[in-house]
Amino acid sequence: MGGIYVILLDTNVFYNFLFETELTDKATRILEMDEEFCTTFTVLNEVVYIISRKLAERKYGIRSYYDFRSLIASEGYNFCSQEIESLMRLFEDLKINVLNDCQDVDEVCTIMRTHKLLPNDALIAATCKHYGIKKIATFDDDFRMVDFLEVVEI
Secondary structure, three states, X not given: OOOOOOEEEOHHHHHHHHOOOOOHHHHHHHHOOOOOEEEEHHHHHHHHHHHHHHHXXXXXXXXXXXXXXXXXXXXXXXXXXXXXXXXXXXXXHOOOEEEOOOOOHHHHHHHHHHHOOOHHHHHHHHHHHHHOOOEEEOOOHHHHHOOOOEEOOO
16 A cells, blocks of 8 residues: 555645635645645545634634534535535545545554654554655644655745
């Protein structure tokens, strides 16, 4: 299962591409690279969550988790379905393969401890290791502490 994907895309690359920030140009340049990309189910989950939370705040002024959860319970995702569909088209257009996350709990915990990463970042790093992925496109400096990953510079 090793090394068939060149660059794994982290959540913040998608976020900065989809929402105008000081890193939007860099995110765009990353996605325009002539490389083979992949991401993880965890990243996809984080991006969909961030999109829906951000749009709930923009459209309805919702900031609390409780109010956000109430919105989803009553309205579903209609308020952000167009943006989520655009994200899915982006994945399709760029042929971004979504990988199943590493299921080795011991490995994830070891990476959390060894590299001092938050759980989701450790899961992403463990998934890279599992699939033999050596490069990650991210704006998260924590991944620079992971000795088996190279952060893509742009």
